[in-house]
Amino acid sequence: MQDHFAHVQCSDCPIRHRAVCARCDQDELNRLEQIKYYRSFQAGQTIIWSGDRMDFVGSVVSGIASLTQTMEDGRRQMVGLLLPSDFVGRPGRPTAAFDVTATTDVVMCCFRKKPFETLIAETPNIAQRLLEMTLDELDAAREWMLLLGRKTAREKIASLISIIVRREATLHKRKTARMLTVDLPLTREEMADYLGLTLETVSRQISALKKDGVISLEGNRHVSIPDIDRLLEEAGDDTDGGMLV
Amino acid sequence: MQDHFAHVQCSDCPIRHRAVCARCDQDELNRLEQIKYYRSFQAGQTIIWSGDRMDFVGSVVSGIASLTQTMEDGRRQMVGLLLPSDFVGRPGRPTAAFDVTATTDVVMCCFRKKPFETLIAETPNIAQRLLEMTLDELDAAREWMLLLGRKTAREKIASLISIIVRREATLHKRKTARMLTVDLPLTREEMADYLGLTLETVSRQISALKKDGVISLEGNRHVSIPDIDRLLEEAGDDTDGGMLV
DNA sequence: CGAGCACTTGATCGCTTTCAATAGCTGTGG
DNA sequence: CCACAGCTATTGAAAGCGATCAAGTGCTCG
Numbered sequence: 352m353q354d355h356f357a358h359v360q361c362s363d364c365p366i367r368h369r370a371v372c373a374r375c376d377q378d379e380l381n382r383l384e385q386i387k388y389y390r391s392f393q394a395g396q397t398i399i400w401s402g403d404r405m406d407f408v409g410s411v412v413s414g415i416a417s418l419t420q421t422m423e424d425g426r427r428q429m430v431g432l433l434l435p436s437d438f439v440g441r442p443g444r445p446t447a448a449f450d451v452t453a454t455t456d457v458v459m460c461c462f463r464k465k466p467f468e469t470l471i472a473e474t475p476n477i478a479q480r481l482l483e484m485t486l487d488e489l490d491a492a493r494e495w496m497l498l499l500g501r502k503t504a505r506e507k508i509a510s511l512i513s514i515i516v517r518r519e520a521t522l523h524k525r526k527t528a529r530m531l532t533v534d535l536p537l538t539r540e541e542m543a544d545y546l547g548l549t550l551e552t553v554s555r556q557i558s559a560l561k562k563d564g565v566i567s568l569e570g571n572r573h574v575s576i577p578d579i580d581r582l583l584e585e586a587g588d589d590t591d592g593g594m595l596v
Numbered sequence: 597m598q599d600h601f602a603h604v605q606c607s608d609c610p611i612r613h614r615a616v617c618a619r620c621d622q623d624e625l626n627r628l629e630q631i632k633y634y635r636s637f638q639a640g641q642t643i644i645w646s647g648d649r650m651d652f653v654g655s656v657v658s659g660i661a662s663l664t665q666t667m668e669d670g671r672r673q674m675v676g677l678l679l680p681s682d683f684v685g686r687p688g689r690p691t692a693a694f695d696v697t698a699t700t701d702v703v704m705c706c707f708r709k710k711p712f713e714t715l716i717a718e719t720p721n722i723a724q725r726l727l728e729m730t731l732d733e734l735d736a737a738r739e740w741m742l743l744l745g746r747k748t749a750r751e752k753i754a755s756l757i758s759i760i761v762r763r764e765a766t767l768h769k770r771k772t773a774r775m776l777t778v779d780l781p782l783t784r785e786e787m788a789d790y791l792g793l794t795l796e797t798v799s800r801q802i803s804a805l806k807k808d809g810v811i812s813l814e815g816n817r818h819v820s821i822p823d824i825d826r827l828l829e830e831a832g833d834d835t836d837g838g839m840l841v
Numbered sequence: 842c843g844a845g846c847a848c849t850t851g852a853t854c855g856c857t858t859t860c861a862a863t864a865g866c867t868g869t870g871g
Numbered sequence: 872c873c874a875c876a877g878c879t880a881t882t883g884a885a886a887g888c889g890a891t892c893a894a895g896t897g898c899t900c901g
Binding site: 418420422423424426427428430431441442443444448449471472475478479481482483485486488489490492493494495496497499500501546547587589 | 668672686689716720724728730731738742744791834
Binding site: 551 | 859865
């Protein structure tokens with residue numbers, strides 16, 4: 352189980368064209384291959400503790416991990432959602448600044464930190480891709496700041512759902528004209544931690560969106576969206592229309 | 597006035613050792629020198645409009661600029677505060693994602709985007725420094741997410757003041773054992789935009805902190821902090837003690 | 842002296858939180 | 872097969888915090 356990915360070649364890797372290694376040529380891949388190893392984590396398991404010494408960096412290969420920050424009295428804020436191909440860790444810093452937790456079962460492609468750092472210094476294709484990914488994450492973090500600082504609970508829920516829909520759409524780019532559906536990868540509590548709400552408010556607002564026909568639910572996790580524009584409107588984002596899919 | 601910085605040599609630049617050029621050798625500086633130019637902005641002036649075509653990137657040389665995002669109905673959230681040496685713009689993206697506004701009079705050291713992008717590709721010292729700065733900004737953005745999502749109004753104000761104090765301390769590293777003082781570089785409204793509050797709440801909480809002796813005010817902008825640990829406690833941050841200064 | 846601006850302060854409203862009870866689902870063991 | 876524990880989610884009622892609406896203060900600049 353643990354070794355399911357142990358012998359996957361980079362060239363066969365599902366995140367080959369999106370991860371930090373996306374621009375590497377075969378030669379560079381070979382060098383990465385030498386310092387990489389896979390690790391598996393069960394849902395709920397902590398991958399990295401904030402403040403811990405980081406001896407590796409890596410990419411999420413499958414599953415979903417979350418980046419969270421906790422205050423002394425227990426208040427928690429999720430500050431990032433890590434999907435397949437997302438990068439974990441910070442070259443040039445010895446300790447982790449946030450907790451990283453496996454939200455689902457997770458497989459990570461890890462690189463020992465020191466060798467990876469020297470590789471970065473020598474491999475512009477990796478450094479540039481990492482810069483690009485980091486800039487993307489920064490933009491995403493700043494959009495999230497608008498959500499946390501200014502949006503209502505209802506808008507927050509609608510925003511979260513539309514972001515999940517968008518990510519689904521970019522990953523498996525199926526242009527089914529049918530009704531959009533997604534599975535929420537998070538519990539109500541995790542959504543609350545992500546949105547800066549309580550789990551009760553999350554539940555209430557989901558019920559309200561359902562009652563108003565913006566979404567419909569089958570079970571607790573499966574969401575259908577009859578009218579994506581309506582959802583985007585509820586999210587309070589610029590409604591410049593169907594840039595989705 | 598506009599040309600005040602027109603002929604400043606990089607080697608004489610006040611942000612030489614902190615900006616994106618920090619690690620450049622003399623040869624690399626010469627190449628930057630060829631594509632750089634200075635621009636001045638008055639307080640209140642917009643430097644870049646969100647969505648606009650970006651034909652330059654650059655560093656804040658002096659003054660303070662802010663990065664803001666605005667919703668259609670006018671709700672605003674500041675998503676970054678740009679101090680001297682901070683980098684503006686995104687290599688590899690044609691349009692700006694946020695508004696950039698001069699909070700005080702600002703001087704920027706600009707590079708035409710295209711030449712800068714090729715320079716990045718050829719100059720690891722610049723690319724690496726930019727990656728490092730971007731990672732720092734990402735961490736800062738994530739800390740801000742905790743503030744926006746989970747902190748009370750009082751904690752937000754205390755956090756903002758302590759961050760300003762910390763930055764002052766790292767810039768002009770004066771270890772005066774005397775009482776710490778800072779000038780707030782923002783109006784109440786700008787603080788509100790940064791903290792996800794209204795200006796009335798900002799004003800009220802500042803008054804409350806004053807009444808409780810956590811801070812004292814001379815005029816509207818000048819703040820004295822009799823007990824920095826007390827302030828940090830009010831900010832709700834980990835009180836692992838005097839890592840300041 | 843009055844206009845304009847930044848800020849403060851007061852009173853009230855309303856959204857989200859808090860506290861609490863209940864429902865639904867899953868797995869375990871008698 | 873049912874009872875029950877444990878967990879997640881929903882729903883209700885009440886409280887609290889920050890927003891909103893509204894005056895009023897203090898300062899600068901014409």
